[in-house]
Amino acid sequence: MCLDELQQLFNILKESFISIDxxxxxxxxxxxxxxxxxxxxxxxxxxxxxxxxxxTGIVKKIRNPKSKLTLNYPxxxxxxxxxxxxxKIHNLRPWWNKKAVICLSHDIDNVEGYRYTKTMxxxxxxxxxxxxxxxxxxxxxxxKPFIHSIAHAGFEVGLHGYxxxxxxxxxxxxxxxxxxxxxxxxxxxxxxxxxxxxALSISETLFQVLSEMNFLFDSTMQIASPFYYSxxxxxxxxxxxxxxxxxxxxxxxxxxFRDSSNSENDILGSIQHFIKDIISLNGVMxxxxxxxxxxxxxxxxxxxxxxxxxFSNDVAYSSTRSVIKYAKTNINNS
Ligand SMILES: [Zn+2]
Numbered sequence: 001m002c003l004d005e006l007q008q009l010f011n012i013l014k015e016s017f018i019s020i021d022x023x024x025x026x027x028x029x030x031x032x033x034x035x036x037x038x039x040x041x042x043x044x045x046x047x048x049x050x051x052x053x054x055x056t057g058i059v060k061k062i063r064n065p066k067s068k069l070t071l072n073y074p075x076x077x078x079x080x081x082x083x084x085x086x087x088k089i090h091n092l093r094p095w096w097n098k099k100a101v102i103c104l105s106h107d108i109d110n111v112e113g114y115r116y117t118k119t120m121x122x123x124x125x126x127x128x129x130x131x132x133x134x135x136x137x138x139x140x141x142x143x144k145p146f147i148h149s150i151a152h153a154g155f156e157v158g159l160h161g162y163x164x165x166x167x168x169x170x171x172x173x174x175x176x177x178x179x180x181x182x183x184x185x186x187x188x189x190x191x192x193x194x195x196x197x198x199a200l201s202i203s204e205t206l207f208q209v210l211s212e213m214n215f216l217f218d219s220t221m222q223i224a225s226p227f228y229y230s231x232x233x234x235x236x237x238x239x240x241x242x243x244x245x246x247x248x249x250x251x252x253x254x255x256x257f258r259d260s261s262n263s264e265n266d267i268l269g270s271i272q273h274f275i276k277d278i279i280s281l282n283g284v285m286x287x288x289x290x291x292x293x294x295x296x297x298x299x300x301x302x303x304x305x306x307x308x309x310x311f312s313n314d315v316a317y318s319s320t321r322s323v324i325k326y327a328k329t330n331i332n333n334s
Contacts, residue, residue, distance in 0.1 A: 234283030
């Protein structure tokens with residue numbers, strides 16, 4: 001019975017002697033990075049979309065001058081190797097009777113992305129994928145009937161912020177709360193229960209505010225980033241302190257299209273690598289594809305969807321919200 005199997009999976013994690021609570025600790029961002037994010041963000045945001053993208057590209061190029069694909073895969077970590085070894089004996093199918101689950105999300109960072117949202121929703125619908133669209137509400141004009149149509153079509157409407165402020169998590173709590181509230185009001189749908197922070201900035205203050213505003217989950221922490229703090233484990237985690245879930249992010253199109261240069265085959269090979277890892281871990285693969293990046297890579301995007309669908313015997317495809325609701329119902333957290 002699959003309900004028991006999800007509980008069984010979480011029991012195995014609990015008994016694995018891996019300190020999950022320690023891994024899911026909100027990292028404190030280094031002072032220098034905080035300052036850069038806080039003060040550079042208003043300047044970058046004043047640039048036109050293309051300029052902003054090029055600027056971020058240059059910054060990443062300084063960090064990775066040869067544009068080599070630098071990624072960690074879940075099984076790189078000893079913690080996951082240990083978990084996979086135990087799981088092998090159990091042969092669980094904990095996610096709707098599948099071994100693993102893929103959550104496809106789309107962060108709509110700017111007006112270019114917003115314009116391409118409808119097309120992306122059509123492609124996802126064609127392949128029967130219930131994805132999550134995370135909106136910003138200030139940087140482009142939100143058309144409420146359009147948001148409602150996305151929700152009606154079975155997609156998840158999530159929040160990516162008021163504007164794409166890279167230093168958002170480091171603002172004062174009052175500002176954080178006010179802007180999130182304005183953004184929720186602009187989306188005008190009761191469906192918004194999930195959040196992903198712009199530029200993945202994170203802090204205790206941000207989580208505290210999300211918790212006060214009754215968010216069900218956040219999806220900002222990273223699983224296997226080669227540059228930033230990573231939780232390593234590809235599973236949803238319940239933060240007792242905030243009465244809120246975290247569903248960490250595995251990989252984004254940025255990693256392939258902005259931070260490095262790769263052939264389509266290399267990218268699809270890398271994504272396949274992630275999927276195989278996730279299957280052996282009974283995990284959740286959250287993958288974020290930005291519409292403003294996919295607008296120039298439509299053929300790639302369809303090939304990507306075809307690739308992930310090849311694993312449908314073993315993998316479920318779900319919005320982030322559905323995974324959390326499923327976990328919330330079926331896991332005893334006490
Ligand atoms: Zn973003």
